[in-house]
Structure formats: C-alpha cells, structure tokens
Amino acid sequence: MSSDPAGTIYDIQGFSVQDGPGIRTTVFLKGCPLRCPWCHSPESRRFDIQLSWQSRRCIGTAVCGLCLVSCPRGAIVPAEGSQSTDTEDGLQLIRVDWDTCDDCGLCAAECPAGALSMWGKRYTVSEVVDRALRDRPFFEKSGGGVTISGGEPLSQAEFTLALLRALKENGLHTALDTTGFAPWAVVEKALPHVDLFLLDLKNMDGRAHNAAVGVPNQPILENARGIAAAGGKMQIRIPVIPRFNDSGGNLRALGKFVAELGEAVTLVQLLPYHALGVPKWERIKHDGPILEATAPSDKKIGELKAILEEYSLTIQVH
Amino acid sequence: MYEFSPVAPRVARVRKRYRDTKPKVCIERFKLVTEFYQNHPTLPPMIKRARNLLNLCERMPVVVHEDEFIVGELTSTYHGSALFPEYAIGWIFDEIRSGELLNRTLDPYDMDQEDIDYVMQFEDFWSKNDLSRLTDDALPPEFHDIVGNGIVTFGDKGTGAGPVGHFCANYDKAIRKGFSAIKREAQEKIDLMKGRLYGEDAQREQFYYAVTIVCDAAITLSKRYAAECRGQAAECGDEGRRAELIEMAEALDWIMQNPARTYHEAVQCLYLYQIVLSLDGNLHGLTFGRVDQYLNSFYESDLAAGRITRERAQEILDLFCLKVAEMNKIWPSFATMAAGGYTSGQLITVGGIKKDGTDATNEVTYMLLECARRLALHDPPMSLRIHEGTPDKLWDIAVETTRACGGVPTFESDKVIIPALLDRGLSLESARNYCLIGCVEPGGCGDDWPANGGPGQETFWRIPGAVLLAINNGENPMPRPDGQPQRQTGLPTGYLYDMKSFDEVLEATKKQIEHFIDWHVSFCSVREYVARHHMPLPVVSATMDGCLESGKDVMYGGAKYNGTGFAGVGIGTATDSLVAIKYMVFDRKLCTAREFYDALMANWEGHETFRQRIMKEIPHYGNDLDYPDEIAEWISKVITEKVRSCTGPRGNHWSAGLYPVATHVAWGKMTWATPDGRRTGEPLSDGISPIQCMDTSGPAATLKSALRIDHRHSANGTLLNMKFHPKALEGGGKDKLIALIKTYFDLDGMELQFNIASSEMLRDAQLHPDAHKDLVVRIAGFSAYFVELHKGLQDDVIRRTELDLA
Ligand code: SF4
C-alpha cells in the first residue's frame, strides 16, 4: 500500500474488554455527526484537535502559572471561587474562557503538569497498525483483535477504510463500533473488512431520534438492513436513556426490527445511562445540551430486557 | 461458574472467634527459653537448640480450644504471639519503655502488666545473648564505614534482627515416615561412627544426636496433646464432642511417631510439625509447600473406604486453615509498616505438575482454594502453579477466589520456574516438585535450602539507591538517621554535572550496582556465619532431604540443594530515573545536567514545574515503549548477571529476584528524591510493576514491559501486582483475564497477582473500616485485611493504576 492516510484519534486503549470478543485494542477516532446529550465521551465529538482542562492535575498558579502568560488571546484567567476548592490544599487554579479560546494549543505545550492538554492527535494507518500488532499475542490467546470506535469512525471514511484493510491484511479480527450514520457507499466498502459491527440503535421513532441527536434514524436502520443482507455480523447496542427511548413501545419496535435482521445479529446489549460522563463536560468547550438524569433502576432494565427477550434475542446488560 | 460449598456452622464460629480476638503476647515460651539458656550456657549450640526445643515440647502449655479438631498452639491463649528472645528481643524492651507496645495503631497487641514486668527483668541477659547482639559483635569493622549507603540495609546495631526463615521443610516425610523412623535412622548413623570419630565425624555425630532429640520433642508434644484431648473428653457432657475428642486423641497418639493413616491424621501431623518448627524457629516465612500433594492420597483412600465425605474433608481443611491464620508473631512496630496485617507468610502451593510431569490438580487443590475464598482468609497465603494442562475448572475457582480475596492465590508459571530451578542445579523431579516460599520465591519442596530471604531479612536491595550514588559520587543524599553528616559510602563515580554522556551515567550505575551487590553478599556471608553457629536447625534438618545422608544441618549445607536469594526492590523507579536523565539531559537537552542535579538534590523544592515536566514528558516503564523498557532490561541484566556470579557459604550460587514484600513503602521513606520526579519519602515502585499510576496504556502493555526483564534468570522470584476494577470481571471479563495471564506466561512471564477492587471501595474502607473488615488486598509479597494496614500501604494500593476495562 503506497499511500498511508492519517486520521484524528483521541485515544488508543489496550486490553479493552467490552468492545467485542476477547482482549482488544480499541482505537477511538475523533469527531461525530450526532449530538447525543448523554454522550459519555464529549471530547470525541468535534473533528478538530481541541483543548482540554483537568483541574485535578493543575499545581496552581502560585508555583506555576505558565499558561496565564502563554495564551495569545488571553483566554486563561485565574479561577474565581468554586474551582479552586476542587483540590484539598486550596490551590489557586485557572479557568479557560472557552468563548475566546481557539484551540491553538500554545498553553498545553507550556503546561508542565498535563492539566492543559490537547485532545486528539494525527496518526497514520501504519502507526496504528504497528501499535495494535504489539498486542497480537494477547489477541491470539483470547480470540480478540482491534475495535475501531469513536466518535464516528465512518466519518473519517478514507482513514477508517484503509485502517480496516491494513488490519485484515495482518490477519487481525476487526470490530467497528458505529452509530450507523454514514452513507451506504461507505458502509459497503467497509463490509468485507469488518468481522463484527457494534451498531448503536437508539429510537425507532424517527422524529424523536432527530430531535434528540440531530440526525434522522432512517439511514441508520437502512444500513443495518444492508449489513444483514450482505451477510455482515452485528452486535446491537441500545443505550437506555430516561424519557428518550426507555418506553416499552420503543423497545418493542426495536425488538421487532432487530429480530427481522435475523442471524446477522449475534447479541443485543443494553447500556443503561449513567452520569459518569457528566464531569468530563467541564473539561472542554460545550457544544450541545447535556443530559443529567438518574440512572435507570435495575428493575426497569429487567423489564426492558424481558421485552426484548420476547423476540428471541440474546440480551446482555452492561 | 465454580460452585463453592457452604461453610459449616462450627467453622463459622471459629472464624468469628479468629476475627474477633485481639492478639495477645504470651510469655510462656519466653520463660522457658530464658530459663533454659541461663541454666545451660555451656552446651554446644547444636545440642542446645535441640534440647531447648525438647524442653519447650515437654513444658509449653497444651491447649485445645472449643470447636477445634486440628490442634496445636504456640501460646497459652487463642490467637496469641510467642516471644523469641534468642533471636532478637531488644526492640520489645524499647517499645515497653516508650509505651509504644500497648499503644500501637497497627497490629495492636495486648500484654499483661505482670508479664511485661517479668520480661523486663531479662533485658540485660538477652541484650548480651541474642542473635542480634552476637551478629553485631561479629561484624568486621569495615562494614561500619558503609552504613547509611541507601542500598544495602543494615546499621551499626541490631543487624541480625531478622531470623533465619524462608524455606520449606519436608512435611511429606513427617507425614508419611514419622519421627520414630527418622530417629532410628539418625541413631543408626551414630552407632556406625561412635568410638571412631574421624575427620569431621565429631560434628556429624553432634548433628545426629540433635536429630534424635528433636524427634523426641515432636513425639512428646503430640502425646501431650493426645492426653489433653482425653482429659477434655472425660469431662465433656456432649456426646458428639466427646467422641470427636477421643478420635483426636487417638490420632495424636499415633502421628508424629508413626506414618499417618488417614486424611485427618495427615492434616494434624502437617499442622503439628509446623507448630514444632515454629516453636523452634520464629515463624518467619515457614512455608507449607505443596499441601494438595501431601494430602490427596489420604483423602482418596479415606473416601474409597467410606471413612470420610467431601464435606467432612472440607471442614477439616477449613479448621486447619483457620489454625494457620490464628498463628502470628509480634513484629517490631516499625516492621509492621513494611508488612503488617498480622501476616506470617506460611505459604501454601497448589496445582502445577507432578514429578512425572502430569497435571497435579486434585480434590484437595480445590478444597484449599475454597478455604481461602469462603472464609475470606489472607493467611495462609496461597500460590497456584499454572501449566499448559491446568484444568479450566481450576482457572475458574482461582479467579473467583482472587476476586473475593485480593492476591489469593498468586499465579505462578511452571513454564519459566522449572527451567530456572534446573539452572540452579535441581534435578528434573525436584524442579517439577517446586513450591513457592515466603511470598513469591520458587524453591524445592523439602529438599532445598534456598535461603530465599537471605539469611534473615536483609535480602532486600534498593536499586534506586544505586542510581543516586552513581550520579552523586558515591554519596547517599539522604541525611543519616543518627544526624551524622553524610559521607561517601560508595565508589567515587563522579557527579552527574560532570558526566558527558548517558553512557557515563550507565557505567557509573553499573559500577555502584556491582559494588553494592558484593557488599550485600559479604554482609549475608557474615550473618550466615554467625547464624549457623548459634542457630542450627536440627528440627528442619530432620526431614530435609540430604541432611541425614550427609550428617549436616541445613545451616551447614546439608540439604540436597542450596541457594541464597536476592531481592531487588524498585526497578520501576530506577528505570524511570535513568530514563529521566537520558531524556531530559542528554537526548532532548531540555535542561543541563547541573540544573537537573541541583533540582534533585533540593528534593525538587522550588522546582515543582520542572518536576511536573519530567513526569509528564518522559516515556515511562510499563507502557510497552522501547525507550524505557530497554533500560529496565539493562538494569535487570546487570543485576542478575552479577548476583548469579556470587557464591554463598554453602558452596551455592546466589539467585536473583525482583520483589519487595511491601518494603517499597517503608524504604521509600528512607530514600532521597529520585530523578523520575519522585519526592523524598514517597514509595518506590513495587516488584517489577511500573511506578504507581504511570502504567497508563493498559495491562497488556504493562505485561509487555515486564517481559523485558529476564524472568528465566530471576530464580528467586519476580512479582507483578495488578489492580482491576470489579466491573472488569463481569460479563466475559473473567475469560479475558485468564487469557491475559496465559499470554503473559506463554511469553515467559513468571508471576502475576491481582486485586479486584475499585478505588472508591478502598477509600470507603479507609473511612468506614468496620464495614469492610473482611476486605482482603494484596500489597506486594503478601495479602492482608485492608483495614489492618498502615495508611501508607493502604494509599499505595489505592494509587495503583486501576485497570478498568470499560
Ligand atoms: S488553546 Fe486556547 S487557551 Fe490555550 S493558548 Fe490557545 S487560545 Fe489560549
């Protein structure tokens, strides 16, 4: 392969075990066309490399303060009030004025403690493959492989397709964790190189879907049918979000739809909403509404699971 | 999933008693030993030790507690601690005087005032006669010049405080042969040589006499317990218990003297021999070895004959484990920081292969793990030997056990350990029959005197100290505890700011490492020379393969195989330290050597941003990165090559190891700031694990880094501690964990151990200890109840990167 395209990645995790069979290395691509208010990795949504601020790591402006003078736009100021009580020893911390910041990264380069850092980094396909191959012995023992996740990996289509192809050339098992929101032409190209799709389905009601996440569900559902028809394998993942998609009616509609996909679906996972992602929003520039809700009860999840089971599906709760 | 059996009500009662009883210091042993030593100053040490033991077995109180079926005590009280004045006792006088003894926050003990008064009368006597003093006085003058070097641990005084421990006696022989037969064998040797003592025969004859005496001691103690059981039976109103007491008496009358006939007798003999060994030898890493292999044939024949059920066998084993858990030894207060949690290190090994190479798993293997898991016991600690044919069911119960009981069992790889022991000279059969000793140290089971812990505690060697001395002209920057000015204790290898290249740094480090390994070996040689003279171990030698044949005590090299173990502490810290110098000063030139040196010597004070930058910028060991891992590999090679070239007093080679028990925290306190950005007093890294929280690339990467270290030539053990979030084991997580371990072992990793606990849970346990009384965690070399640990160790467990797999 002569060209070695690059993509924007925000994390590569070794030994991730929830993203498909066996021990896996998961590559998280940056950027997503959806805007789910319950997103638990908000730093994955924008396509460009962006500044992130973790108060926990800051050592305070008294001994440091390098960022204050490094920002050409004056977007960093000493924090007032609440933020400085974040640490026990009452350090004077900083605050980023997100409206002024243009993510130039100068402050992150200066910050010695890694409190200010840039989310996202460009990697070429061969760099990612080299990294993944280091974990190969673990894949072999466990029946694992590489999962490409996001963000929405199919949004960086050229990179993702090249990466999938390269992984397969090296004989690795591949999984693609996707929202399903991509042109069929892209999905079709990916198909031969994907051993398992991890496909998110949220709501069968197109209007509600569009209103909550900003895109229609139609292309997603069509892609699911297309994958099934082409003989692809899928794990369906259903996030359970209070008052958005947790009604019995929606679960029945989902159950029916998934059942119709037939043998293509190997497993259905219910992913109950949790609020663990909420604090992460503080670290970056907001770009959409944030949902703060209480997690669904075990009882509720049990009921929903029972509904799906009526459609003879294998269900797993995460 | 593996189905655990229920806990019998009486076992639950005994467990409750164990957890609810505050240990108490008992002075019965102290009294008898003091009296004996005062009355017999002229006996040759070999005979003195044997007769001292006989005296103890004849006169120690014999106690059989309610609900007990397996019996034996070191003290008159339940869950008590005996005192061992002939080893080292100065610390207790100090702690009594300072009031610390009764006011410890860690490992608290009760002690009666009259007992305290009694003990205090003998301060003068013991301060002139204990092994510690005898060692101090034997230490050649040149050793005093290097005290305070920060690498080899010893001082001007109290150098011999650690007892000789860390071995596995031949329990199988005690069970299957009995002490009558052993005594007869020794007597025959005497009969052959008496009246014709040529060459070294006088020494050999003394040894054989000592063996006959300790055999009598073992038999005597057993018969006294039998009598006690009969006495209690006579007064017992409960018919069932009366029958049981008589059954116990009959077994106790038979065993020790004769080969055990039943499973019950075998378990009782195993335990009572341990009691006899401990009465003599100070309960310091007295390892049980392959208990499943000792016991299974008895279990099977009882089962076939209809004498026992699975439930009864489990109950007996439960009661045995609770007896082991009950045993403990009061340590000096400062030592509880490094270990603590009333831990006694009586390690049991299960699984693995048999001498013939086939899978050794049996019903007792499962029953032992059931004991740990169902009773939430960290003591006795357990090691599971893994090989290609380890059954899935055994994997399953092992992971389930460690999930509930942090670090129990540890996972050990036959694939690496057996060849490592063959290298040490063990025969194929002996190597296949290995067990783990103390914490993680491989050794022969009943035929090897591996001295894994060195001749006492001083086997630990601080690797980061060598880096510090290398760049500071042989001078330890840490102020000396006695307030004396620091001085040059190492080689004059120059200062960092004069070094022109990183190779010069490495060269200097290598010189200091080799120099101080030589000092360490020298020190251990002196210690062993003193200890062998004053503290021979005929009670161990009586069963140990090779001793009766050669007529030599284990301390004199009588065992079939011999070794001395080395334990390097803090390779992660040392690696990242060298990486920091290479990266910041020489490769990236982000600062001058002078700036780096000055900041380090100031303990980073006034240089916080610089310190942060180091920690952020440098590539860290534990992330499968060549840059640091090559250095880890280099350090491990320098150490193992040097250590393996050294010889010990029994004609043996030394063997290298990389594990810390839990000294990495205590010694961190005594170690100056290190170039990786660690501040003075902070913990060192543990085993071959990366620095706490610097392994951010996930467990597979950590393991890949650890594999750069030469496990095959670290025959004294390596240790890698990992913490997983409980969620990680949900769903298919368990199989993935198993695959992770299998891969590590396939790639020639030696040992792995796990804590399955979340940081939130551990923090909550710090705040609400009562709600988490039974939470067992692994620290490094041992497991303990979390709430009984020193805060520093607790924090260390919490800080360990949590490998949450979500
Ligand atoms: S990233 Fe934002 S805050 Fe940082 S220097 Fe650039 S503009 Fe300023």
Ligand code: SF4
């Ligand atoms: S540069 Fe980083 S550590 Fe320093 S004050 Fe700014 S955010 Fe804090």
